[in-house]
Amino acid sequence: MPSSKRPPRRSPTAAKGSAAPGSGLTIGVDMGGTKIALAVVSEDGRILASHRHPTDTAGSIDQVISTIASCVQTCLGDPASEASALGMGIAAQLRERDGVLLEAPNLPWRNVPLRAKLEKAVGLPSTVTNDVRAATLGEWRFGAGRGEKDIVCVFVGTGVGGGLVADGRLRYGPSDTAGEVGHLTIVSGGRACHCRNNGCLEAYAGGWAIAERTRELARAHPNESARLRSLAGSLERITAETVAQAYRGGDPFSQGILESTIEYLADGLVGIVNAINPKVLILGGGVIDGLPNLVRATEALVRQRALPAAVAPLSIVRAGLGEDAGVMGAAEAARSALARGANA
Numbered sequence: 001m002p003s004s005k006r007p008p009r010r011s012p013t014a015a016k017g018s019a020a021p022g023s024g025l026t027i028g029v030d031m032g033g034t035k036i037a038l039a040v041v042s043e044d045g046r047i048l049a050s051h052r053h054p055t056d057t058a059g060s061i062d063q064v065i066s067t068i069a070s071c072v073q074t075c076l077g078d079p080a081s082e083a084s085a086l087g088m089g090i091a092a093q094l095r096e097r098d099g100v101l102l103e104a105p106n107l108p109w110r111n112v113p114l115r116a117k118l119e120k121a122v123g124l125p126s127t128v129t130n131d132v133r134a135a136t137l138g139e140w141r142f143g144a145g146r147g148e149k150d151i152v153c154v155f156v157g158t159g160v161g162g163g164l165v166a167d168g169r170l171r172y173g174p175s176d177t178a179g180e181v182g183h184l185t186i187v188s189g190g191r192a193c194h195c196r197n198n199g200c201l202e203a204y205a206g207g208w209a210i211a212e213r214t215r216e217l218a219r220a221h222p223n224e225s226a227r228l229r230s231l232a233g234s235l236e237r238i239t240a241e242t243v244a245q246a247y248r249g250g251d252p253f254s255q256g257i258l259e260s261t262i263e264y265l266a267d268g269l270v271g272i273v274n275a276i277n278p279k280v281l282i283l284g285g286g287v288i289d290g291l292p293n294l295v296r297a298t299e300a301l302v303r304q305r306a307l308p309a310a311v312a313p314l315s316i317v318r319a320g321l322g323e324d325a326g327v328m329g330a331a332e333a334a335r336s337a338l339a340r341g342a343n344a
Contacts, residue, residue, distance in 0.1 A: 039331065086127075184268055277310050
């Protein structure tokens with residue numbers, strides 16, 4: 001398969017230099033519905049080799065794992081041969097104690113012994129975790145939450161997910177669902193979510209929901225939405241990305257859509273801040289990356305609406321690692337699991 005390796009990337013907090021054999025390298029895999037990202041990561045957060053490959057959602061889980069194993073062997077070069085473990089972050093509900101994938105909203109797999117399959121294919125001790133929890137771990141260890149003991153990460157992309165670090169510990173919950181902030185109810189009896197509930201934060205602020213709300217409004221207001229529909233090519237092809245593009249171009253209709261999105265997002269974040277009282281609230285994901293001024297606008301509303309005591313110590317910042325958060329966090333999860341095993 002063709003390689004798409006990039007030059008080694010040094011994280012904002014990493015030291016200079018190259019890793020030597022035996023220096024604690026691990027492999028991180030960030031698997032989504034459209035792409036698989038892989039990287040060899042050092043203990044101090046340097047990416048020494050990386051590769052991206054499309055996800056074959058039509059293939060079986062064994063075919064996808066075989067692709068990952070091939071990528072590790074042929075696309076990551078010499079650093080991969082020095083890796084001691086592999087971690088995967090995947091958009092799925094998992095039973096992390098034994099590495100079983102229970103269900104994945106964007107992948108046609110259920111009740112898969114994912115960790116066991118990875119270990120057999122790759123030949124390395126492996127761990128699996130939710131993709132957003134992996135990204136949270138990456139931001140905590142190497143990114144915008146480095147050095148903090150109490151953080152919440154909220155990633156606004158196609159969906160809305162989150163992760164929680166409290167008192168210096170990444171939290172999982174008894175059934176591994178801690179951090180599912182996208183399914184906080186912000187509108188009683190509101191819009192249908194992709195879960196079984198109505199009125200979830202994701203159903204208003206997630207990328208799929210922004211596109212859905214926009215198409216409904218564009219259908220009802222054809223004249224006002226003409227510029228956006230022209231940009232997208234048709235009503236049916238409107239996405240959150242085209243809304244953001246039109247917004248950046250000064251389209252009033254798209255500006256109205258995103259102003260309402262800011263309101264919804266702020267409502268959800270106020271509840272998170274009041275209930276959890278983090279020191280740092282980190283915002284990331286594709287929607288945030290496409291509209292970085294959302295962070296500043298949302299912060300202003302959160303500070304107006306949340307409890308004064310909750311916002312007094314609070315910093316609200318953009319995620320620092322961008323698209324590398326997932327692979328870096330997955331690699332760190334593998335490193336932590338390996339250390340726990342050694343110390344057991």
